[in-house]
Amino acid sequence: MYIAIEGPIGAGKTTLARLLAERLGAEPLLEVVEENPFLPLFYQDRKRYAFKTQVFFLLSRYRQLSRLRERPLFGGVVADYLFDKDAIFASLNLEGPEWDLYLDLYRELSLKLPPPDLTVYLRAPVPVLLERIRKRGRPFEEGMDPAYLEALSEAYERHFARYAHPLLVLEADQLDYSQPGPDQDRVVALVKTQLAQDGRTA
Ligand SMILES: Nc1ncnc2c1ncn2[C@@H]1O[C@H](COP(=O)(O)OP(=O)(O)OP(=O)(O)O)[C@@H](O)[C@H]1O
Numbered sequence: 406m407y408i409a410i411e412g413p414i415g416a417g418k419t420t421l422a423r424l425l426a427e428r429l430g431a432e433p434l435l436e437v438v439e440e441n442p443f444l445p446l447f448y449q450d451r452k453r454y455a456f457k458t459q460v461f462f463l464l465s466r467y468r469q470l471s472r473l474r475e476r477p478l479f480g481g482v483v484a485d486y487l488f489d490k491d492a493i494f495a496s497l498n499l500e501g502p503e504w505d506l507y508l509d510l511y512r513e514l515s516l517k518l519p520p521p522d523l524t525v526y527l528r529a530p531v532p533v534l535l536e537r538i539r540k541r542g543r544p545f546e547e548g549m550d551p552a553y554l555e556a557l558s559e560a561y562e563r564h565f566a567r568y569a570h571p572l573l574v575l576e577a578d579q580l581d582y583s584q585p586g587p588d589q590d591r592v593v594a595l596v597k598t599q600l601a602q603d604g605r606t607a
């Protein structure tokens with residue numbers, strides 16, 4: 406069983422991936438964004454650092470996810486990202502020959518990765534995302550541009566409107582699974598039901 410959680414910045418992907426991994430007896434597969442040395446620079450000058458930031462993410466995501474093919478998944482994996490995320494961000498930040506080169510690389514690498522058994526797409530309005538980003542307090546995200554978050558949310562909507570793999574869409578502002586309570590049980594039950602409908606067991 407391989408589950409991936411996706412959604413725009415601050416939607417609650419890592420929080421949900423940890424919870425599901427714990428409840429389903431699976432391994433969490435988490436991205437460490439702080440490992441990308443270009444990311445703080447990207448937020449200072451998006452045009453200048455977009456390509457470097459993207460290629461770093463692309464390679465590290467590819468390396469992490471390709472390990473899924475190489476070893477047996479005993480208890481399953483819950484990842485806090487989908488490989489497709491890379492191209493969603495790239496489509497907003499790259500253009501011209503850099504975008505063409507990036508897309509060539511992305512397409513080549515994506516062919517080699519398995520799709521998840523279930524993807525959970527977390528949706529939330531931009532003001533909720535901004536509040537969660539503020540609350541989490543990563544220094545380089547302090548001046549997060551609401552227009553960038555809006556464009557990103559729209560790109561996610563377009564992507565999942567034509568997504569061809571098993572998908573569960575959750576309104577992430579309606580469920581507070583970040584603390585113990587009935588919403589945690591509710592979200593785990595929704596995922597289990599979806600897996601059962603798709604013929605998988607958790
Ligand atoms: N369902 C929720 N309800 C309320 N707060 C939440 C919820 N999910 C996450 N949070 C809080 O929002 C903040 C962001 O959550 P989290 O880091 O899981 O988001 P993310 O989608 O993984 O972010 P990023 O895209 O930056 O990696 C955290 O402070 C977390 O505690």
Ligand SMILES: Nc1nc(=O)c2ncn([C@H]3C[C@H](O)[C@@H](CO)O3)c2[nH]1
Nearest residue numbers: 414438447458459462490491494546
């Ligand atoms: N430029 C760019 N490309 C990506 O593929 C990408 N993936 C994540 N991020 C940024 C968003 C959050 O600040 C932080 C955590 O998600 O990292 C990205 N930024």
